[in-house]
């Protein structure tokens with residue numbers, strides 16, 4: 001027993017992360033693949049493992065990993081959502097002392113290679129721009145909650161973005177930017193992707209002016225709630241992936257002909273991070 005201040009758990013959960021598997025399904029000469037990465041997490045109806053070092057109720061994270069492989073072999077991975085539901089269902093039904101199962105799955109974006117306009121029967125290419133993910137949170141005696149979407153969708157615009165007139169004190173070094181590159185990485189639900197891209201980019205020729213990531217984020221959320229009545233609330237996180245101007249004044253001996261070429265330095269870290277959530281006001285539902 002550990003002496004000390006009185007405490008209680010506000011959360012427990014344990015599982016295996018990054019369980020990767022490739023499923024190859026062969027229908028004659030036509031092969032279908034799915035590569036997935038699974039995180040599982042279980043919450044038990046007691047905390048004797050944490051408190052007393054009693055492991056008798058622990059379903060080892062190694063066994064959770066094995067379960068992923070065994071269920072994939074037995075049932076196949078049809079969609080990541082179905083497989084996540086199946087895993088949660090399995091953990092809750094097989095182990096009565098599990099009170100909550102959470103499964104998060106990412107699917108590697110393999111696509112069939114096309115040769116001369118024809119899809120190849122067994123050769124694939126990784127299409128990095130779209131990674132689908134899903135998460136199932138299933139608490140015993142309640143319905144599983146499924147969320148799904150796409151992640152790591154990186155988008156950029158090269159004008160119609162500015163950032164000016166922010167706090168100007170002794171900590172500020174960033175100059176006003178009247179015309180800058182705006183690059184961000186979106187994580188969103190499938191139906192929200194189109195609205196996000198349209199709000200970010202604007203109409204094809206002139207685009208749309210963005211005074212800040214904050215404003216673009218808000219307008220995107222506002223458009224989503226306006227166009228998709230089923231969504232009650234939306235939260236978005238938009239990183240501001242920076243591209244800094246290279247200071248060519250540092251090369252006074254070189255004559256840079258005035259031309260249309262802009263050279264910027266991509267900055268990996270740090271990045272800005274802008275977040276906001278909005279929901280329908282009670283009034284707007286009446």
Ligand SMILES: O=c1[nH]c(=O)c2[nH]c(=O)[nH]c2[nH]1
Nearest residue numbers: 163174211212213214240272
């Ligand atoms: O759109 C922006 N919002 C900020 O809050 C911020 N901060 C910063 O340094 N650049 C930017 N850009």
